[in-house]
């Protein structure tokens with residue numbers, strides 16, 4: 001199971017979380033990555049943790065003020081990027097262009113989707129993975145695998161029907177090892193989470209708990 005910790009714009013210490021994620025990943029042989037704010041990519045990458053961008057803009061070099069270029073996030077240590085997160089929605093055309101931007105570099109890609117229908121549509125664009133996240137459960141205390149297991153199973157089926165090479169992750173409310181285990185049992189090969197670590201009083205303990213389910 002891949003665990004991707006999205007720090008969103010939470011007021012946590014990205015370097016402290018990155019060090020904890022690096023240590024827990026190394027100690028348990030689990031793939032854990034951290035997605036900080038774009039401005040924090042380089043110092044998070046310097047910890048040695050696998051580092052991801054939260055977003056890349058669907059543009060190339062040029063007159064695009066305020067953009068987050070795929071080339072720039074890669075140069076600052078990102079190995080992958082989220083696209084179309086529920087809190088950073090873009091049009092279908094922009095998803096396609098952001099994937100093209102990521103492919104100009106070596107960035108891995110996860111396209112987020114609200115439900116199985118969107119997951120299938122996202123899979124048709126051939127990202128490395130699709131992450132299904134019901135918006136109503138994001139930031140909550142109950143994980144998607146517990147609150148709405150059908151949405152995970154439905155997304156697994158939808159993605160597999162379109163392209164079995166695309167992995168299916170799930171997210172929203174994932175915060176414990178039991179949540180990770182439940183996601184895996186439903187067919188997900190990774191989890192996308194944020195508040196369970198970024199808002200935890202002790203992010204290292206939260207990460208230790210998460211890998212206990214693997």
Ligand SMILES: O=C[C@H](O)COP(=O)(O)O
Nearest residue numbers: 006139172173193194195
């Ligand atoms: O990117 C992470 C997801 O939106 C899940 O957030 P959450 O773990 O706070 O529910």
